[in-house]
Amino acid sequence: MTKSSPSSRVFAIITAAGSGQRCPGNRRKQLMPLQDKPLFLWCLEAFSQVERLAGMVLVGPADDHRALEEMKTTAATFANVIAVVPGGDSRQASIFKGLAALKTAAEADDLILIHDGVRPLITPKLINRIIDSHQPGIVIVPVTRAAETVKFLADDHTVSHTIPRQQIGLAQTPQGIPFSLLWDIYQANNKEIWSRATDDAGLVEVVRPDTAIRWIEGDRDNIKITFPTDLALAEALLAAEKPGDEMIQTIITTGFGYDVHRLVPERKLVLGGVDIPFSRGLAGHSDADVAIHALVDAILGAVAAGDIGQHFPDSDPRWHNVSSLEFLAYADKLAADRLFQLLAIDLTIVAQEPKLAPFLPRMRQAINNTLITPCQLNIKATTTEGLGFTGTGEGIAAYAVVTARQRPQR
Numbered sequence: 330m331t332k333s334s335p336s337s338r339v340f341a342i343i344t345a346a347g348s349g350q351r352c353p354g355n356r357r358k359q360l361m362p363l364q365d366k367p368l369f370l371w372c373l374e375a376f377s378q379v380e381r382l383a384g385m386v387l388v389g390p391a392d393d394h395r396a397l398e399e400m401k402t403t404a405a406t407f408a409n410v411i412a413v414v415p416g417g418d419s420r421q422a423s424i425f426k427g428l429a430a431l432k433t434a435a436e437a438d439d440l441i442l443i444h445d446g447v448r449p450l451i452t453p454k455l456i457n458r459i460i461d462s463h464q465p466g467i468v469i470v471p472v473t474r475a476a477e478t479v480k481f482l483a484d485d486h487t488v489s490h491t492i493p494r495q496q497i498g499l500a501q502t503p504q505g506i507p508f509s510l511l512w513d514i515y516q517a518n519n520k521e522i523w524s525r526a527t528d529d530a531g532l533v534e535v536v537r538p539d540t541a542i543r544w545i546e547g548d549r550d551n552i553k554i555t556f557p558t559d560l561a562l563a564e565a566l567l568a569a570e571k572p573g574d575e576m577i578q579t580i581i582t583t584g585f586g587y588d589v590h591r592l593v594p595e596r597k598l599v600l601g602g603v604d605i606p607f608s609r610g611l612a613g614h615s616d617a618d619v620a621i622h623a624l625v626d627a628i629l630g631a632v633a634a635g636d637i638g639q640h641f642p643d644s645d646p647r648w649h650n651v652s653s654l655e656f657l658a659y660a661d662k663l664a665a666d667r668l669f670q671l672l673a674i675d676l677t678i679v680a681q682e683p684k685l686a687p688f689l690p691r692m693r694q695a696i697n698n699t700l701i702t703p704c705q706l707n708i709k710a711t712t713t714e715g716l717g718f719t720g721t722g723e724g725i726a727a728y729a730v731v732t733a734r735q736r737p738q739r
């Protein structure tokens with residue numbers, strides 16, 4: 330078998346001209362939204378992702394000028410849409426209009442993919458498999474297998490016999506047919522012949538019975554939207570894909586921070602971004618806000634970005650006496666830049682004196698005002714019953730734990 334000649338190109342005709350009589354309501358089904366997008370747009374998006382596609386023609390309704398204009402506006406955003414044309418009064422008449430629009434662009438050997446615009450879940454993967462299977466002069470039909478036992482029904486309401494289901498293929502679209510073959514079939518414009526088949530491979534069987542028609546495995550999700558329940562099924566199929574993606578791509582992380590500063594005379598005491606009246610203050614290069622330093626380290630820990638000393642070295646004069654809330658704003662922005670969202674902060678300040686409880690609401694306000702997005706924030710103050718360096722008042726310590734979520738990267 331010879332592969333298609335390198336010069337043969339691939340075009341698509343997407344039919345979205347049907348009246349949708351089996352779906353209730355006044356919307357045509359090809360314009361009905363699936364997750365806020367009309368069905369035909371899903372098809373345009375899938376086909377436009379196929380690199381080997383030279384161009385596509387969209388066939389819209391002939392008797393609904395507004396719908397056709399809506400399609401033209403949407404299709405104009407796709408570089409490889411050659412034309413949007415009004416269809417005819419039958420599926421075949423619509424495909425004939427689409428072929429006529431391709432007549433100047435396509436040549437005899439080119440492969441034409443004909444797709445029902447009401448199969449929105451078509452994937453570039455299946456389209457590419459059809460193109461890969463293309464050989465000169467043959468027709469490619471994607472099929473799914475019958476899951477149920479198949480009965481041949483006789484006219485008198487009896488079952489004639491059971492058809493072996495391994496020999497049953499349920500035809501899908503797109504079907505791949507050489508342009509010359511399609512044009513020969515359709516240009517005769519013979520409605521009697523058109524009425525003898527419900528798909529394009531079927532027409533080839535009728536008109537050119539000696540043509541090889543090959544089947545390939547279709548895609549079970551590539552369903553045809555015929556009834557309202559089909560739309561609900563398509564929504565469910567799309568929803569079923571999403572949680573899996575989220576599970577794989579969402580990462581929850583935790584960061585821990587710890588800091589200690591010495592209490593010295595003639596320094597202002599700043600804790601949690603709030604000035605606190607006290608006889609002494611914390612020694613340090615910046616304002617020495619030990620609580621914010623612990624929190625910054627916890628944020629940097631949650632996003633795996635080192636520690637506060639790496640980002641704000643003591644040796645840098647820029648940070649002399651600066652408010653530590655600037656460090657917090659920096660760490661929060663760094664987390665956001667790395668697509669992290671802070672979910673919860675738990676901060677504990679350990680000090681024998683002064684009594685911090687009255688200042689906790691203002692600390693919470695100062696921190697949440699600094700963060701890009703406020704998150705769950707808990708601040709606790711405790712003593713150590715006079716034990717250790719915090720108990721004797723030599724210094725103040727702080728512990729912080731931060732939980733963060735890395736948003737999915739698409």
Ligand code: MG
Nearest residue numbers: 588589619622
């Ligand atoms: Mg520090």
